Amino acid sequence: MGKIIAITNQKGGVGKTTTAINLAASLAILEYKTLIVDADPQANATSGIGFDPKNIQTSIYECIIDDVDPHNVILQTETPNLDLIPAHIDLVGAEIEIINMPNREKMMRRALDQVKDEYQFIIIDCSPSLGLITVNALTAADSVIIPVQCEYFALEGLGKLLNTIKIVQGRLNPELSIEGILLTMFDVRLRLSKQVVDEVKTHFQQMVFNTIVNRNTRLGEAPSYGNSIIMYDVSSTGAINYLNLAREILQKNNMTSINNTDKKIDVA
Helix, strand or coil: CCEEEEECCCCCCCCHHHHHHHHHHHHHHCCCCEEEEEECCCCHHHHHCCCCHHHCCCCHHHHHHCCCCHHHCCEECCCCCEEEECCCHHHHHHHHHCCCCCCHHHHHHHHHCCCHHHCCEEEEEECCCCCHHHHHHHHHCCEEEEEEECCCCCCCCHHHHHHHHHHHHHHCCCCCEEEEEEEEEECCCCHHHHHHHHHHHHHHHHHEEEEEEECCHHHHHHHHHCCCHHHHCCCCHHHHHHHHHHHHHHHHCCCCCCCHHHCCCCCC
């Protein structure tokens, strides 16, 4: 049975979609069968992995609203072991359409339960909000990764997100846990970035991943070519960061026998 991880933060521009695409691709390259679920109406994960949202006929929207079998929606990507359930702009209206439906918070779980046994990891890219679709993702997920950018106001809104997670744990999904807080957009040249790292680690301690994602030009270029950083430039700093994150998650979940000396790939 696969582990479902939601990538969420209601703040925009923190690296949610970048993390969803590149973590999923890293797990896939490490030979773990992985599915990305694009749960954001902007459909950036869909386009970032090589599909034009305008050409998408069926998406996660149809799975949630029309009870379409997700097997009929899944697309194979160019990355071995990596599949996608795409998003479409129609997802914007889903929150209004499901508001009066019974078990409205569990509609994504119902869809993903049909494919969960076929993947080792399912990565959900959430929208930058705490609306019903994000609550659906949290209800379906086993754990949450929270990207936090190494910039001013990094902790802004994080308390509200953690409170939402606590509510979901209490009312809808008691098994939900926090996989970790991921520091992103780290700039080695800036003292502020280092201060943010220290502040987040002081506040959240063991919840923070050891892996930190550096600000990297190649990482920003990859989506415009419809590729993950792994397929675009596997030797780049960004690729090494996300491979390290994948390995850290595997270790945390006792899914690897990597020894201590091989735990991390050094960034040149």
